[in-house]
Amino acid sequence: MLSLRAVNQFYGENHILWNLDLELSKGECTCVLGAPGMGKTTLVNCITGYLPVESGSIIWNEAGLPPQNLLTRPVEDRAALGMSYVAQERRIFSQLSVEENLQIALLAGNEHARAIPDMVYQLFPELYSLRHVRGGELQNDLQQRLALARALVTEPKLLILDEPTLGSGQRFIQELGGIIRRLNRDFGLTILLVEQRLSFIRRVADRFCLLHRGRNVAQGKVELLDDKLVASWMAP
Template sequence: MLSLRSINQFYGQNHILWDVDLDLSPGTCTGVVGSTGMGKTTLVNCIMGHLPINSGSITWQEGNLPPLDLLHQPVERRAALGIGYVPQGRQIFSQLSVEDNLHIALLSGAGEARQRGIPPMVFELFPLIWSLRHRRSGDLSLDEQQQLALARALVLQPRLLILDEPVEGMSPWLEEEMGNLIHRLNHDFGLTILLLEQRISFIRKVADYFLLLHRGRGVARGEVAQLNESMVDTWLTTQSTG
C-alpha cells in the first residue's frame, strides 16, 4: 500500500532522516516508535507532503492499480487518494462547531465524497460527536476533541489512517478506550494504520509491526512481539540532544 525507500530529509544544514525505509501492507497496524525529537513527526510530514525530502521515494499503490509516485502529488491530493491524518495536538478549528469541522474536512475530498456527505460510520463510531455537533469545538474536553479529530479524518473514508501521538495527555482509562477504537478501525473496518507513539505498552497492544527511530535512523523493525526490553533500554532511554 505505502512504501518508503531511503528517505533523507534535511532541515537547513541538519540531517533529520537518514535512509529510512518503511512498508505498510493493507490491513495492518504499524507503530513508529521513538522518543521526542527522533524524527517520527518529520517522517509523517514527508508522507503527507508538508515537508520535502532530499532523496528517496514514496510510493502509493492500491490493489492491482499501478504504483503512484506520491512525491509528485500535491498535499491536497494525498487526502483524496485515501490517506487520513490526525496530527499531534489534533489541530481542530476551535472557533467552529463540531459539524463545521467535519464539513470542512469533506472539502479536501473528490466531488463524489462531497456529494455523499458525512458517512454514517462516523456517527456510528462516535455517537457523542452527533450529540455535540452544534457545540463549539474549542469547548470540548480533551477526549471529545480527540474523537472529533479522528472523525474528521474518517469523513473521506481513507484506506490508510495516520495517527500522531493519539494518546498524548490521556488518562489510562481513555488510553484503553483509544486502543479499543484503533483495534476496531483496523480489524472491523479494515483500515491500514500507521501509529506514531512513545508509549511502548500502547504499541504492543494495538500494532502488528514496528519501526524504531533513533536520531532519524531506523535502528530496528519487525513484528511487534520482537520489540523487546533490550531494544527499549538501548534506544528509548537515550535522551535527544537535538
C-alpha cells in the same frame, strides 16, 4: 499500501532522516517509535508532503492501479488518494460546531460528498449528541475524538496518527485502542501510528519501526519489541 525506500531529509545542513526504509501493509497498524527528537514527526511530514524529501521514494500501491511515487505529486493529491492525518495539535476549528467541523473535512476530501458516513457516529456516538456544540467548548478527550472523526469522514485508506494518546486520560486511551483495532479488523484501514506509550503500542500495533537519530535501527512484528530492545535505543 505504502513503501518508503532510502528516504533522506535535511533541515538546512542537518541530515535528519538517513536512508530510511518503511513498509506499510494494507489493513495493518504499524507504529513508529523512538525517543524525542529522533525524526518521528519529520517522517510523518515527509509522507504527508509537508516537508520536502532530498532523495529516495515514497510509493503508493493500490490494487488494480499502477504504483505512484508521491514525491512527484502535490500535497493535495495525497488526500485524494486516500491518506488522512491527525496531527498532535488536533487542528479542529474551535469556533465551529462538531457537525460543521465534520462537514468541512468531508468537503475538503470529496467535493461531491453529501453526508457524514454512518461509521463516524458509530465509532464516536458521543459526538452525535454534541453535534451542535462548538469544538472549542469540548473537553480535551472529546476534542481528540473530533479530530479522529474529522480524519475518518473521507473514509481514507491510510490513517496517520501522530501521538494520539499525548495529554489524554486513561479512559480515552483504552477506548482509542479499541477503536484502532476495530478500524483494522472491521474496516480494513491501514494505520501509521507515531507513539511512545509502550503498553499502548503492544496492544494495538501489528508491526513497529524504531528510529534513532533518523535511522531505522529495528523493525518487525510487534512481538519482537521487547524491553531489552527498547532500553537499548530509548533510555534517557
